[in-house]
Amino acid sequence: MKSFAKLVKNEIIKAFAQTSYKVLLIILAVSFVILPILQFALGSFADGFEVIFDGDVEDDIYDLEKNLESQDDEFDKAYISVRIECLKQLEKHDLSYSSWQYNTMYQDYEALCMAEKAFELLKENIVSFDDLRKTSFGYYLPMLDEEELDYSLLYNRYHKERLEYEKLFESSQVTDYYKQISKTLSNNIKEIEVALGQYKASNLLKNEYEYEILIYEKTLEAGKLSLNIFEELIERKLEYNGWEYNSAMISYQITSDLVGVKPPMSETEFDSTFSFLRPTDTYEEYIEEWKQDINDKVDAVYALEYSVKNDIPTQSAQSSSSKGQFISILTSNIQFIMYFLIVLAALIVSNEFSSGTSRLLFVRPHSRNKILLSKYATVAFFAVALNIVNLLITFIAVMITNGVGDLFAPMLTVENGIVSEIPQIFNTLAVVILANIRVAFIVTLTFMLASLSKKGALSIVVGIIADLVMSAIGAILIMLISSTGPKFTPFVYYDLEMFASSKLEYMLSTYYIGQISDITNVAYFALSEDLSVWAGIANLVFWIVVFAAATFIPFKKQEIKN
Amino acid sequence: MDGILMNENSSSEKTPVLSVKNLYKSFGNKTVLKGVSFDVYKGEIFGLLGPNGSGKTTTIKLALGLLGIDRGSVEICGYDISKNFEKAIRNVGAIIENPELYKYLSGRENLMQCYRMYDDIKPETVEWAIESVGLKNRIDEKVSRYSLGMRQRLGIAQAIIHSPRILVLDEPTNGLDPEGIKQFREFLVYLAHEKGVSVLISSHLLAELDAFCDRVAVINSGKVIGIKTIEEIRNGEVDGDKQGYNYKISVDNCQTAEAFFKEKEIPYRLTFEGAFEISIGDNKDEIIFELVKRDVHFNSFAPIERTLEDAFIEMVNESGGSKI
Numbered sequence: 102m103k104s105f106a107k108l109v110k111n112e113i114i115k116a117f118a119q120t121s122y123k124v125l126l127i128i129l130a131v132s133f134v135i136l137p138i139l140q141f142a143l144g145s146f147a148d149g150f151e152v153i154f155d156g157d158v159e160d161d162i163y164d165l166e167k168n169l170e171s172q173d174d175e176f177d178k179a180y181i182s183v184r185i186e187c188l189k190q191l192e193k194h195d196l197s198y199s200s201w202q203y204n205t206m207y208q209d210y211e212a213l214c215m216a217e218k219a220f221e222l223l224k225e226n227i228v229s230f231d232d233l234r235k236t237s238f239g240y241y242l243p244m245l246d247e248e249e250l251d252y253s254l255l256y257n258r259y260h261k262e263r264l265e266y267e268k269l270f271e272s273s274q275v276t277d278y279y280k281q282i283s284k285t286l287s288n289n290i291k292e293i294e295v296a297l298g299q300y301k302a303s304n305l306l307k308n309e310y311e312y313e314i315l316i317y318e319k320t321l322e323a324g325k326l327s328l329n330i331f332e333e334l335i336e337r338k339l340e341y342n343g344w345e346y347n348s349a350m351i352s353y354q355i356t357s358d359l360v361g362v363k364p365p366m367s368e369t370e371f372d373s374t375f376s377f378l379r380p381t382d383t384y385e386e387y388i389e390e391w392k393q394d395i396n397d398k399v400d401a402v403y404a405l406e407y408s409v410k411n412d413i414p415t416q417s418a419q420s421s422s423s424k425g426q427f428i429s430i431l432t433s434n435i436q437f438i439m440y441f442l443i444v445l446a447a448l449i450v451s452n453e454f455s456s457g458t459s460r461l462l463f464v465r466p467h468s469r470n471k472i473l474l475s476k477y478a479t480v481a482f483f484a485v486a487l488n489i490v491n492l493l494i495t496f497i498a499v500m501i502t503n504g505v506g507d508l509f510a511p512m513l514t515v516e517n518g519i520v521s522e523i524p525q526i527f528n529t530l531a532v533v534i535l536a537n538i539r540v541a542f543i544v545t546l547t548f549m550l551a552s553l554s555k556k557g558a559l560s561i562v563v564g565i566i567a568d569l570v571m572s573a574i575g576a577i578l579i580m581l582i583s584s585t586g587p588k589f590t591p592f593v594y595y596d597l598e599m600f601a602s603s604k605l606e607y608m609l610s611t612y613y614i615g616q617i618s619d620i621t622n623v624a625y626f627a628l629s630e631d632l633s634v635w636a637g638i639a640n641l642v643f644w645i646v647v648f649a650a651a652t653f654i655p656f657k658k659q660e661i662k663n
Numbered sequence: 664m665d666g667i668l669m670n671e672n673s674s675s676e677k678t679p680v681l682s683v684k685n686l687y688k689s690f691g692n693k694t695v696l697k698g699v700s701f702d703v704y705k706g707e708i709f710g711l712l713g714p715n716g717s718g719k720t721t722t723i724k725l726a727l728g729l730l731g732i733d734r735g736s737v738e739i740c741g742y743d744i745s746k747n748f749e750k751a752i753r754n755v756g757a758i759i760e761n762p763e764l765y766k767y768l769s770g771r772e773n774l775m776q777c778y779r780m781y782d783d784i785k786p787e788t789v790e791w792a793i794e795s796v797g798l799k800n801r802i803d804e805k806v807s808r809y810s811l812g813m814r815q816r817l818g819i820a821q822a823i824i825h826s827p828r829i830l831v832l833d834e835p836t837n838g839l840d841p842e843g844i845k846q847f848r849e850f851l852v853y854l855a856h857e858k859g860v861s862v863l864i865s866s867h868l869l870a871e872l873d874a875f876c877d878r879v880a881v882i883n884s885g886k887v888i889g890i891k892t893i894e895e896i897r898n899g900e901v902d903g904d905k906q907g908y909n910y911k912i913s914v915d916n917c918q919t920a921e922a923f924f925k926e927k928e929i930p931y932r933l934t935f936e937g938a939f940e941i942s943i944g945d946n947k948d949e950i951i952f953e954l955v956k957r958d959v960h961f962n963s964f965a966p967i968e969r970t971l972e973d974a975f976i977e978m979v980n981e982s983g984g985s986k987i
Contacts, residue, residue: 107779114776118767457763461821464727465780466753661729 108467108475113482116445125441132437133491137430137498158191158198176228176236183218187211194270201341205350206269206278213263215241220256275341276334282353283331289360290324293317312364319395320359326402327356330409344414344507351609352405359398365391400515401609407513407520414507415609423506424525427499431529432536432598434495438487439540442480443564446548449476451557459661470653477548477649484540488533535597535634542591542641543568545648552652571595591644594637679704680740680754680829680861686725687734688718688885695721697885698735703829703863708855710872711865712975713882719865720760722882723833726863727757740828753781756827758835762818766807770798770817773806774824781825792820795850812843819847823854829861830854836871848875869975881978889978908932908940910947913962920959927953940967 116122162185169181187210196202219238222228234242262285269277297317300310330349339345366374368384408415414422450473453459463469499508511522547564551557575592679702688696696718703709713719724730726737728744728751737744742751764773774789793802796816806814815835822830830851836844852875854860866872872879880890908930914920917937924931929950930942943950951964 104782107782111776111779114772115765115768118765118772120767456766457761458765460729460759460763461757461777463729464752464755464757464759465777466749467780468749658731660731661724 104467105471105475105478108472109478109482112449112476112479116449116479116483121448122445125444129437129441129487130490133434133494134498136433137426137495137502158188158196162188162192174236176222176233176238179218179222180215180237183214184211187214190267190270194273196270201275202270202273202278205341206266209282210263210266212241213259213266217256217259217263220252220259224252224256275346276338279331279335279349283328283335286324286328286331286353286356290321290328293321293324297321315392316359316362316364316395319399320356323356323359323399323402326399326406327352330402330406333406333409345409348405348409348415352402355398355401355405359395362395362398400518403515403518403520404513404609413513413522414510415513423499423503423508424510426503427495427508428529428532430495430498431491432532434491435488435533435536435540438484438491439543439568440565441487442484442540442544443547443568444561445483446477446480446544447551447557447560447564449479450548450551451555451560454555454661455557463661468657469659470657473552473653473656477652480544480548484537484544488537492529492533532598535638538638538641538645539595539597541645542595542648543571545645545652549648549652552656589640591641594640597634597637597641678741679738681726681831681863682738683722683726683735684737685735686722686732686737688721688725688730689733695885696725699882699885699887700735701880701887701890703861705828705861706855706859707877708851708862708864708875710876710879711863711882712869712872712879713865713867715867717867717882718885719867719882720833721885723757723759723831723863723865727755727759727831728752729759753825754828755831756822756825756829757831757833758815758818758822759831759833761834761837762814762821764806764814764817764821767805769805770802770809770813770820773817774802774821777821777824784825788824788826792824795823796820797846811837812839815839815843815847819850823860827860829863832862832864834866835864836866844871851875881975908942909967910943910964911938911940911967912964913938914954914959915962916957916959919957920954923954923957923959937962 165181165185165188169178169185172178172181187207190210191197191203191207194202196207215238219233219242222233222238223230228236230242233239265281269281297314300314300317303310330352334345334349337345365371365388371384371387405415407413414424453462462472465472509525511524512528513520514523515521543564546567547560550560550563554560571592572595575590575595578590578592681703683702684700686696686699687694699718699722701709701711711719711722721730725732726739726744728737728748732745737751739751740754742754744751765776768776771789771793774792778784778786778789793799796819798813798816798820801809801813806817809817815837819835822832836847839847851862851864855862855877864872864876876893878890878892879896880887882888911934912920914937917933920939921931921933923929924939924941927950932940934940951961954961
């Protein structure tokens, strides 16, 4: 053991003495420091983003009015007119785009105005419901069964609500806005209760209404939770832009989304839609998935309610979340660490051969594999050391740029409606460990290539390309073959740290971010399928062992010709 | 620093330190070694002489376990290199081809790298090795700033740092200046004859081995075509059936001299106009007298000192052109 430690010491001294590694380490150190600063700067930039496009409500009205003149389609004309009317409300109260009213209330207000206009058109029999759906108004039309609609009643309701909203512009109080939302929520809850009662009463049609009943039940549950959150906010007189405020808005959005959930498609519809995309998934699996989606949304509201009541900021609910910044810098630094380790793993072996020093190294009283293992251990040493440095520097950087914030706020998980806390340290460790399993996979692959081929540059290139394409191949496999088929390949598990944040947290953050990249989509897809983090770890570790075996077994017999 | 090399306990003079037996090695279709055998004994400087591509370096790489052995065996201090690599190689210090060192490290750190690879050597050995090769003043400089000669010296230092019982040196004097070569030879002779270290040294240069080897194996086309002591080479006792020219003479009257050699049945060879190599026994004075009597005048008369080169050429010719 002692002699092995001395071999590792040799390798570490060599690594530190080589200019190329020194340069890379310096670049790494600089990027560790620069990245948080950049993120901070970009964060501030993002905060100021609204300011850049701010203030020119008048300009926008002018542009829209010009646009209106050039429109031929009467529905587009009507749509633009409503937008102009809405913007004039902002102009009238001298509100800019950056004010909270614009960000939050205005969007609701615009939706109300659009719905009001839509029902006005329907009421006057200018257009049919189905045709209106195909126009710009379609987006604002509630999910309703048109057979049972009384358009004048609906028009009156939206008209009344719009006038109430206009009063809010005058008061400019966030709590008034909360009260307004609460009121709407209460009304919705009442309506849902009635509808639910009706569906349940029609016993004969119970099977047919199975999905509707489920949606209404869940919506009711989420709606009540959401209402609780807003009541909590009113009581505490919380301000716009506080994390509680953001959390509340997410819960509101989730509740509205829940109302909008369509019943799943029929079996025949499913067959025609998914037969090409996901041939191995069954209709039953699809139904399960859809129900799970609804449950997840309700869970998200539970978690938000819990966090508002217990003063726990959720990672997603803060624009400059320390936790979010910490995890994001941590993982992007691990990526940089990986590039360094790829270079190290490739050159630590191949340099001995290219410089001819292998001839001296392998005539020492140590077996070939022991020397090779000492090199692998050296790569591992750098991996551990750089990860520790990464944790420390990132922590300090986040402290400086963002402060403690929600850094130590626990993760929330919901099981059967019961919310429990998971200490943040587990999440951080999980992210670090899972990301490093991925690093170990690529670095061991590179080490194997370098030991077998003795070509350093080639191994580096292959290692980096492998890192770039693994996830994409995983995504393609999932999409083309099936979600369960490629689960024995390492590709689908490559972004293992995706599994680190809980499904719930992931969901909340996607609500906040508002968009999900393709790869993330796949990961989320994977999460909701039967790919588990443990299967992923087992899979990647299996491949690491295979790569190691392919490195060490032939190396014992290899001829040192150089 | 006496006593650093602790080779006094070798079991027997007769047991070879390095024993190479019937080595065969092919690369693809090309058979590089066709049964190479030799033994190196304690305190002996053993030369491995052969032209480029004759299989010297391959033999050495096989002996050090760098290449796999197809057939045959190598034992170092009784340990088989294939079966007991770590114990066998512990007794070896080696420079294979150019001593490639870590150029980005200092000379001292290069030696420390070697030092850390052995568990049973004392730190003083490093200083001893530095002093032995005369690098004390510049040992803390980076190797990239060393001249080729200095790198060779450092190469030797790394080879002796663990007091090996045999030094294996493949073309070790490449790049050394004449003064350096002289010192290097003296040092090897000191190690071998004073400290009992065996030395296996390969070269394609005859002159390099000529001066100080105890025995020389000539290797050509993957075969050892002869192993001789320096005395055997000098005395020309080469396998008994040589012409054995032992004197060279230069005369002014060629025809007369040639007629005389024919008449007296003295073996001779005309090297160029007026110069002969002849083989004569104890009757040298009589021959001089007879020739002078026939009006042959001598420009020179001198005994031939056989060099390794002569022996080499003979051995190569003898092994038969057909095989080459």
